[in-house]
Amino acid sequence: MATYLVGSRASNLAKAQVREYLRPLRERLPGVTFTHRVILEGGDKDRKSALSAVSAVSGGSAFSSEQEAALARGDVDVVVHSLKDLPTSNRQGLTLLAPPGREDVRDALCGSTLAGLRKGARVGTGAPRRVAQLLAVRPDLDVVPIRGNVPPRLKKIETMGLDAVVLAVAGLRRLGLDDAIGEVLPLDLFPPSPGQGALGIQVRTDDDSAPLRALLSTVGDAAADAAVRAERALLAELHGGCSVPVGAYGETLPNGELSLAGQVTSLDGRVRVAETVTGPATEPEKLGASLATLLIDQGAHAILGEVRAALSSR
Numbered sequence: 001m002a003t004y005l006v007g008s009r010a011s012n013l014a015k016a017q018v019r020e021y022l023r024p025l026r027e028r029l030p031g032v033t034f035t036h037r038v039i040l041e042g043g044d045k046d047r048k049s050a051l052s053a054v055s056a057v058s059g060g061s062a063f064s065s066e067q068e069a070a071l072a073r074g075d076v077d078v079v080v081h082s083l084k085d086l087p088t089s090n091r092q093g094l095t096l097l098a099p100p101g102r103e104d105v106r107d108a109l110c111g112s113t114l115a116g117l118r119k120g121a122r123v124g125t126g127a128p129r130r131v132a133q134l135l136a137v138r139p140d141l142d143v144v145p146i147r148g149n150v151p152p153r154l155k156k157i158e159t160m161g162l163d164a165v166v167l168a169v170a171g172l173r174r175l176g177l178d179d180a181i182g183e184v185l186p187l188d189l190f191p192p193s194p195g196q197g198a199l200g201i202q203v204r205t206d207d208d209s210a211p212l213r214a215l216l217s218t219v220g221d222a223a224a225d226a227a228v229r230a231e232r233a234l235l236a237e238l239h240g241g242c243s244v245p246v247g248a249y250g251e252t253l254p255n256g257e258l259s260l261a262g263q264v265t266s267l268d269g270r271v272r273v274a275e276t277v278t279g280p281a282t283e284p285e286k287l288g289a290s291l292a293t294l295l296i297d298q299g300a301h302a303i304l305g306e307v308r309a310a311l312s313s314r
């Protein structure tokens with residue numbers, strides 16, 4: 001009987017994601033054993049310094065590297081990530097499988113509604129994309145940088161005297177914290193981080209892993225896969241990472257085509273370029289690349305150049 005080790009970070013969100021991923025697999029494959037292994041991270045302890053050092057410069061993710069190293073070494077056979085935290089550059093010998101569907105992709109305001117925020121209200125978020133999108137619609141807001149896992153970030157409403165914080169609906173739902181949502185933010189003004197709401201299912205590409213890849217592909221969702229591939233291709237073409245103000249949302253249309261919306265916003269929210277493209281769902285990377293070209297023609301590089309300069313001087 002086959003046994004596979006499934007790795008993840010130690011957070012409650014990571015554990016919930018593993019449970020969500022394994023439930024249908026265990027039902028479908030009663031003869032196969034999947035065992036969860038937490039992979040502890042140096043990067044977790046010292047996330048602040050790691051993030052500011054890595055993400056501002058390369059757009060890389062400090063979180064995922066140790067998970068990927070454990071997978072490459074063979075300590076585990078598959079890793080369940082949050083896809084949006086994974087760098088777009090492909091790690092040699094590893095591959096991403098189609099995600100099993102997708103949670104709600106949107107961001108939420110917790111603690112208040114947008115209209116309910118007084119002038120100059122203090123809103124917590126550490127993500128440049130969220131800062132930029134908030135200031136674009138509400139330049140009066142005082143955006144306060146916060147970091148950490150989802151539950152501590154929610155608690156900062158009380159402990160830091162914030163009026164609200166911005167968090168992904170997906171993480172809140174998976175943690176059973178959706179009661180905290182004051183308003184789900186509209187996709188057109190607050191397009192999510194590429195891959196938001198999707199699990200990043202990563203395996204080795206070697207021949208020995210082929211049977212596992214075949215098993216796991218039975219729970220992959222083609223529509224979600226096309227959407228996240230297009231979103232991540234856009235980000236890669238813009239040379240962005242999870243720390244740049246790029247929002248993207250891919251979706252399969254009723255006619256089977258893939259639509260991809262993308263936005264790049266300056267950190268102060270004053271300049272924004274936005275476009276939507278449509279194309280065959282069989283070529284999501286091409287769609288992402290064509291959207292990147294349109295956004296670059298409209299000035300995306302200038303915006304992102306200023307963002308990088310601002311972030312690296314922090």
Ligand SMILES: NCc1[nH]cc(CCC(=O)O)c1CC(=O)O
Pocket residue numbers: 082083084085150166167168169170171172195196197198
């Ligand atoms: N960077 C943190 C992170 N990584 C994944 C999620 C949950 C949403 C998801 O799975 O895409 C979150 C929290 C948040 O953004 O609110």
